[in-house]
Amino acid sequence: MSLETLYSKVSRHLLPLLLLGYIAAYLDRVNVGFAKLQMLGDLKFSDTVYGLGAGIFFIGYFVFEVPSNLMLHRVGARVWLARIMISWGVLSAFMMLVTTPTAFYILRFLLGAAEAGFFPGVIFYLTQWYPAAQRGRVTAIFMTGIAICSVVGSILSGGIMQSFDGVNGWAGWQWLFLLEAVPAVLIGFCILFWLDERIESATWLTHEEKKQLTDALAHDAGAGTEGRLADAFRDRRVWLGCLIYFCIVMGLYGIGFWLPTIVSDMGIKGPFHIGLVTAIPYAVAAVGMVLVGRSADRRGERRWHVAIPAALGALGLVLSVVAAKNLVLALTGLTAGALGILTAAPLFWSIPTSYLKGTAAAAGIAIINSFGNLAGFVSPYLVGWTKDLTGSTAAGVYVLAAFVFSAAVLVLVGVRPGYRDIK
Numbered sequence: 001m002s003l004e005t006l007y008s009k010v011s012r013h014l015l016p017l018l019l020l021g022y023i024a025a026y027l028d029r030v031n032v033g034f035a036k037l038q039m040l041g042d043l044k045f046s047d048t049v050y051g052l053g054a055g056i057f058f059i060g061y062f063v064f065e066v067p068s069n070l071m072l073h074r075v076g077a078r079v080w081l082a083r084i085m086i087s088w089g090v091l092s093a094f095m096m097l098v099t100t101p102t103a104f105y106i107l108r109f110l111l112g113a114a115e116a117g118f119f120p121g122v123i124f125y126l127t128q129w130y131p132a133a134q135r136g137r138v139t140a141i142f143m144t145g146i147a148i149c150s151v152v153g154s155i156l157s158g159g160i161m162q163s164f165d166g167v168n169g170w171a172g173w174q175w176l177f178l179l180e181a182v183p184a185v186l187i188g189f190c191i192l193f194w195l196d197e198r199i200e201s202a203t204w205l206t207h208e209e210k211k212q213l214t215d216a217l218a219h220d221a222g223a224g225t226e227g228r229l230a231d232a233f234r235d236r237r238v239w240l241g242c243l244i245y246f247c248i249v250m251g252l253y254g255i256g257f258w259l260p261t262i263v264s265d266m267g268i269k270g271p272f273h274i275g276l277v278t279a280i281p282y283a284v285a286a287v288g289m290v291l292v293g294r295s296a297d298r299r300g301e302r303r304w305h306v307a308i309p310a311a312l313g314a315l316g317l318v319l320s321v322v323a324a325k326n327l328v329l330a331l332t333g334l335t336a337g338a339l340g341i342l343t344a345a346p347l348f349w350s351i352p353t354s355y356l357k358g359t360a361a362a363a364g365i366a367i368i369n370s371f372g373n374l375a376g377f378v379s380p381y382l383v384g385w386t387k388d389l390t391g392s393t394a395a396g397v398y399v400l401a402a403f404v405f406s407a408a409v410l411v412l413v414g415v416r417p418g419y420r421d422i423k
Helices: 003-030 032-043 047-075 077-097 101-115 118-127 132-164 172-179 182-194 207-223 229-234 236-265 271-299 303-322 327-348 358-372 375-390 394-414
Strands: 225-227
Touching: 003 077, 003 101, 003 118, 003 132, 003 182, 003 207, 032 047, 032 132, 032 172, 032 236, 032 271, 047 077, 047 101, 047 118, 047 358, 047 375, 077 101, 077 118, 077 172, 077 182, 118 132, 118 358, 132 172, 132 236, 132 271, 132 327, 236 271, 236 303, 236 327, 236 358, 236 375, 236 394, 271 303, 271 327, 303 327, 303 394, 327 394, 375 394
Parallel strands: none
Antiparallel strands: none
């Protein structure tokens, strides 16, 4: 069996379950953006309160990210990823009980703490199966979970809020949190029982296939450095990676948490119709992510495959504001923004995973992801604050665009053309 065919077999066994897990994770992370359409009026929260609550998730995420990924490295991906999913599913359901800003803040913080380690844990897990040359496409497929979740989740969330509002005396946003928490718990148990820990334990691989995979990883190991925990903290490439990813995530969660509101401001009314329109940018992004990921692997190039989409994402965000009164042009801008940002995010990860190995990989990936995801706190709070201040999301979106464009510049300036090293 050729190595390419063998990796296709591996992907068929591993990626569907991991993708479903990420879809559930992202849904429980950003469904508060749809809940906002009703809960702010019901609970008398301001946009600033919402922005702070949406963002405080990432403080818990930041605090527990590195310890969580180190624990995964110690006890194994199967048990730890299952623990993460089940605990955050339960906490997400409790969001339906929120009545005060304080309760909102506490539960969002705990939700972030519970989910900490899932994404970097999966990225680290993939390094145990795929060499660097295969990771651009694989990571892109995994991260299409954001786009798929946002397409399905937008329509589903709008439908739940519109159809279940008032059932059993509960508001639509309460049903939203309850029903969308269930998949995380169920998928967590599926991971616990069905995820293969490592190549050696995969019963669906023959002895020869296992040898092919381990030989490919052994050959790839020469491109990176087997490091310790302290090495990750001392590596300046890790800290530049933090800065680049922070800029990308500013745009990612700016869109994730505020797109329903931006679409509503365009004149689209009703949760279900807002969900339908919100799904369009993500549907286009899902296709673009996979195509650009394949191109990056085929050409063996990373810098321009990250920088060009990031620049497109920034320009798209600007267009969505400039053309806000023209629905078609504004939606085109949002689509370009989502396509660019969501494409840049997974391809970025093929850069640090090419030079981090062992414990340094588990720690380095977690450090980059945790610092980068602090933008998930800054971004929604910034947009909410500027909206309360100016009555519009425009100023906040301009700031997000500036950060995303900065990511493109930093990649081109800081990452060497061979992409295996950073200045």
